[in-house]
Amino acid sequence: MSLWAGVIAAAAGIGLFFAWANRQTSKAHARFTLEDVETALAELLDPQAHDHDTWDLFLARPINDPYLESLRLECLRICQGCPPVPGKDINEEGEKRVAALLAELRRRTDTSDRAADARRVSQ
Numbered sequence: 001m002s003l004w005a006g007v008i009a010a011a012a013g014i015g016l017f018f019a020w021a022n023r024q025t026s027k028a029h030a031r032f033t034l035e036d037v038e039t040a041l042a043e044l045l046d047p048q049a050h051d052h053d054t055w056d057l058f059l060a061r062p063i064n065d066p067y068l069e070s071l072r073l074e075c076l077r078i079c080q081g082c083p084p085v086p087g088k089d090i091n092e093e094g095e096k097r098v099a100a101l102l103a104e105l106r107r108r109t110d111t112s113d114r115a116a117d118a119r120r121v122s123q
Contacts, residue, residue, distance in 0.1 A: 032063045034109050037071060041102040045095060052089055067108075071101055 040058035043049050059076055063069045075098065082094025090098070 032058065032065070032068055034068065034105065037063075037068050038102065038105055038109070041071075041075075041098055041105065044089060045099055045102065055089065071105065074101060 036054075037058060040054040044052050044055040058072060059079065063072055078094045078097050079090055082090040082097070085091045088095070
């Protein structure tokens with residue numbers, strides 16, 4: 001009888017550990033930054049990249065920032081509408097659409113950086 005109690009306790013402990021680890025991952029992912037998203041999009045488009053782990057993580061869970069979350073949702077729509085081709089996560093049309101999103105993200109980042117620089121100079 002005590003063997004079963006030990007097995008059940010061990011299984012419960014393992015289950016709790018994985019639940020905790022999953023929660024920590026979700027919290028970290030929710031804090032994705034502009035740079036994290038830029039890295040994920042650039043990795044997908046990089047012909048030298050052999051895996052797209054950052055891209056996969058980017059798509060996996062919601063992000064707290066509304067703008068970045070809108071990009072993630074658009075990328076999910078792109079994935080659904082532009083199916084994979086051999087050796088790639090999405091087809092050429094999808095890559096063009098992701099490249100446009102990346103360009104917009106970089107324009108937005110450049111504008112934000114210039115505004116922050118201007119505030120620092122005026123102080």
